[in-house]
Amino acid sequence: MRVILIKYGELSTKKGNRNFFINTLYNNVKEKLSKYSVKIFKDRARMYIEFLDEDLEQIKKIIDKIFGIHMYHIALIVDTNIEKIKSGVLELLNLEDFKTFKVISKRSDKSFPIHSQELNHVLGSLVLKNMDNVKVDVHSPDIFLNVEVRENKSYIYLNSYKGLGGYPVGSQPRGMLMLSGGIDSPVAGYLAMKRGVLVDAVYFEAIPHTSLEAREKVIELSKKLAVYCSHINLHVVDFTPIQEAIYKNCRSDYCITIMRRMMYRIMEKLVKINNGYVIINGESIGQVASQTLTSMAVINEVTSVPVIRPVACLDKLEIISLAKKISTYETSILPYEDCCTVFVPKHPVINPKIEVASVEEEKFDYKKMINEAVTSINTIKIIDNDNSEFSELL
Ligand code: ATP
Ligand code: MG
Numbered sequence: 001m002r003v004i005l006i007k008y009g010e011l012s013t014k015k016g017n018r019n020f021f022i023n024t025l026y027n028n029v030k031e032k033l034s035k036y037s038v039k040i041f042k043d044r045a046r047m048y049i050e051f052l053d054e055d056l057e058q059i060k061k062i063i064d065k066i067f068g069i070h071m072y073h074i075a076l077i078v079d080t081n082i083e084k085i086k087s088g089v090l091e092l093l094n095l096e097d098f099k100t101f102k103v104i105s106k107r108s109d110k111s112f113p114i115h116s117q118e119l120n121h122v123l124g125s126l127v128l129k130n131m132d133n134v135k136v137d138v139h140s141p142d143i144f145l146n147v148e149v150r151e152n153k154s155y156i157y158l159n160s161y162k163g164l165g166g167y168p169v170g171s172q173p174r175g176m177l178m179l180s181g182g183i184d185s186p187v188a189g190y191l192a193m194k195r196g197v198l199v200d201a202v203y204f205e206a207i208p209h210t211s212l213e214a215r216e217k218v219i220e221l222s223k224k225l226a227v228y229c230s231h232i233n234l235h236v237v238d239f240t241p242i243q244e245a246i247y248k249n250c251r252s253d254y255c256i257t258i259m260r261r262m263m264y265r266i267m268e269k270l271v272k273i274n275n276g277y278v279i280i281n282g283e284s285i286g287q288v289a290s291q292t293l294t295s296m297a298v299i300n301e302v303t304s305v306p307v308i309r310p311v312a313c314l315d316k317l318e319i320i321s322l323a324k325k326i327s328t329y330e331t332s333i334l335p336y337e338d339c340c341t342v343f344v345p346k347h348p349v350i351n352p353k354i355e356v357a358s359v360e361e362e363k364f365d366y367k368k369m370i371n372e373a374v375t376s377i378n379t380i381k382i383i384d385n386d387n388s389e390f391s392e393l394l
Helices: 009-013 018-032 053-063 082-093 116-130 184-194 212-226 240-249 252-273 293-300 316-325 354-361 366-375 388-393
Strands: 002-007 039-042 046-050 069-079 100-107 143-149 153-157 161-165 172-178 197-205 231-238 276-280 378-383
Touching: 002 053, 002 153, 009 069, 018 039, 018 046, 053 069, 053 161, 069 082, 082 116, 082 143, 082 153, 100 116, 116 143, 172 184, 172 252, 184 197, 184 212, 184 276, 184 316, 197 212, 197 252, 197 276, 212 231, 212 378, 231 366, 240 252, 240 366, 252 276, 252 293, 252 354, 252 366
Parallel strands: 100 143, 172 197, 172 276, 197 231
Antiparallel strands: 002 046, 002 069, 039 046, 069 153, 069 161, 143 153, 231 378
16 A cells, blocks of 8 residues: 655654644645545654545645645555565566666664664665666665665655645744735745745725726735635725825825835734734835835834735845746736836835824824725635646646
């Protein structure tokens, strides 16, 4: 019988709350594979998934997108008994095309009578004797034959598959991601999830200044992010009244600064309402006028909720390459404008002053408008909808 053998990686450095991390990962794997006929077992060192052969390729695609998995193998399980191990090795290698190999044995069951070194020799000789035209190469073999001898059961495998790493989503509480239709914020959301943060998304829209297509784009991006967790709650804020009030009443060079201060104020309320702890966004130092350090300080001044900016120190090209890797890039570059681009003034202030921003925003009753915006929010639950399989078929 074969199993998927999962190694936790960074999780295994956790001491006191290791079980919590493993259980979170276990629940995530179970939920993601709920459509498949699988059995999942876990211990402190690894997780094992029994599967139906015909589902393997699909299951691998899903496992490849679960945070908290460092590495995995497709392993043959046999009883811990030298004859069974030998026949298992031949069974596995007979399916492979290779010229050189190296045996790597690990004996964690110390009651097993053959030491690792000796087992390497025993199994190496077995392969040489039973297979034609193959030889040992300890430096760069075509295949590594891994044999792990454990109590009761032993695991034999050839390939290692790299997992996404990080921590299982849900091992940290909720963060609220400001998700625009751009390139940066989906990447920021992905990176936050990678550290285990449960992510809710917030989109500020300004219909009729922004289109329904722009909202569709954000929904599509949320779907792509939901592949890495179980689902995403997307909160859509009607930002039109606030935005119009800003442009009617405030100095044009400060409009963007004030608009972003309003967004942060709304975010702070949403963090509280949704039991979140932090705001997450796609700001990157120096990218635009509102992302200079001085701008960030003036914008950040309106909230005491921590703001996490996962892409703050990445170059645009680095962000783009991550966006391509997580397949959000193609959606992000669709042309529909969001509220920031529609209202962008000719000369936004690069080094704004808090005092000026405060005076300007007092020119309209923003507190009332913020409360109205928060009470009229529309929340859409976006379920993981990985269509990659489907699109490959088209
Ligand atoms: P992005 O590529 O993510 O759109 P950007 O470089 O266009 O970012 P800004 O428009 O200044 O930068 O926005 C900075 C961050 O503020 C975004 O990454 C996003 O997190 C948030 N943000 C901007 N506009 C919106 C919006 N309409 N709804 C939600 N969040 C927004
Ligand atoms: Mg943007």
